[in-house]
Amino acid sequence: MHDDRRKREVDADIDHDVASVLYAADPASFPAHACAIALLAVVYVAYEGDGPLPLFCVLLHGVAICLAIGLWSWRWRRPSRFGARRWIGLHALRNVALYGAPGLSAWFAFQHASAALAAAHIVLLVALTTLAYAANALNALNLRSAMVPLLLPAATLHVLQADNGRLALGVALLIIIVAVDLLASQYRDVHRDLAVARAEQQRLAQIIARQKGVIKEASIARTRFFAAASHDLRQPLHAIGLLAHSLADRRASEAEREATAQHIVDNVEALNHLFNQVLDLARLESGVTQAMPQHFHLSDVLARIEQQFRPAAAAKGLALRIAPTSCVAFTDPVLLERVVANLVSNAVRYTERGAVWIGVRRSASPERCFVEVRDSGIGIAPQEHELVFEEFYQAPLAGRDRREGHGLGLSTVRRLTRLLGGEPMLRSAPGRGTTMRVPVRTGDPSLVTASLVAAPVMSAFIDGRRVLCVDEDPANLEALGALLTRWGCVVRGCPDELAAVRAISEGFVPDVLLCDYRIDSHQTGIEAMQAVREALRRRGHHGLARVLITGDMASPELAALVAEGVPVLHKPVTPTRLRRTLDVLLQPRSEGHEAA
The missing domain is CATH 1.10.287 (Helix Hairpins)
Structure with missing residues (x-):
């Protein structure tokens, strides 16, 4: 499809070039045709025995030149009146009339006994053929519409009257028609190759210009x-x-x-x-933040939001209204909660009286619903709607306290929503409050495994699982081991890669590997993961679930690990986040395939 589109673009460029060249060559051809008319008039009109036919032929040629000049003037004045293809077609019709008149006049040469007169007429036709080639070689239709009416009548007459060497001359004229057409075909191929190369060069120049623009915008954004x-x-x-x-x-x-x-x-x-x-x-x-979708009740997220923001709303005298919902979502509950929390935080911060309403609205599609946060606050002017999603941008408000916000909340909302597969929607006007909508994919109630608001309970997926922890910090190993042990796991802690491989050689076959990214100055957790997987593979064990824990923000290695689907948790990691990650990884494939 992309190749077809590129071919259409190249063809359009070639048509535009051909139309421009055809009409650009016309002014130089008009004097040549005027000279041809003069010669025809002098030679044939002077012979009284031919009657009015020579005069009619000369007049026909003159009218054709006038039409050609009119068509050229029309295109010069109104080039956008037609497309390139239409202008090319009109030029071909013009050629039939313009070159047909001198071509048909060859009949008069055969009415005279003078061989010199016939030869002079053929020379005139060949000269006009040269002109036709120079002006029309870029387009097969225009070249043939000129050469055929110009030479074919003379060639036909010479072949039909095959005496005094006229047969050879007729065949020569036919060969000229074919040879010129083949030569023009090669010329058109070269022109097409040049057009393709030029189009590719222009495309690359546009890509480079866009990339320079992106780099410039990124530099400006980074500076800001x-x-x-x-x-x-x-x-x-x-x-x-x-x-x-x-x-x-x-x-x-x-x-x-x-x-x-x-x-x-x-x-x-x-x-x-x-x-x-x-x-x-x-x-x-x-790009290392991952979405780990699961099926859950949206009411659980709204309940956590209510618990978090009701005190702040009450302190300002605001009503915080949570609409009950039975919707089940299939997305990352932690990231969605951060999105809604940012929206509610803004709503409470910039609303002085009235209420903040949070609820779920159904969509026309059963596959999607919307989490909506609406307030009765100061609102946002239409010209600010796109700007408020930029980093560190704050709409101009009188008496704003810089400690009340830093212009990062809505930027984070947009990035997180896009990570979850949607785009936030804003509806607001000054003095009329603000409504923010976040699209959420609907889930399956039968696949909800636990409540998000209930106290963490031990899932059957993690109970009894063997977990290998690799971290050079003894305090981290001790804390992580104690937590996992309370969850019913069998835990083995190792300070480095060698200790982890040794534990496997001693018979400890883990279901899960929890590894810190920075183990020491010469080794990373990714290398330790590879060593553990290789040690297990040599013993015929496969299917190891891996989780990397890191305090780094960005790294090509982390991005590559994310691309493989390995969860990367950023410190500080809460027990809830860790447990949900392990639950998703350890679900049976029949239940966890969709969540994976």
């Missing part, structure tokens, strides 16, 4: 990102420094010290929140 991040990081640090000096002032009262300490706490929280948002955005940008 670092400038904004530097400003927003310096603001709370600057405030903390000043507040710390105030706190050390012995002349301050106890109440003033408490207020100062609270301001420090507020700025530290703002700084911590900004760091978390920047790290989240960096993980999304690096």
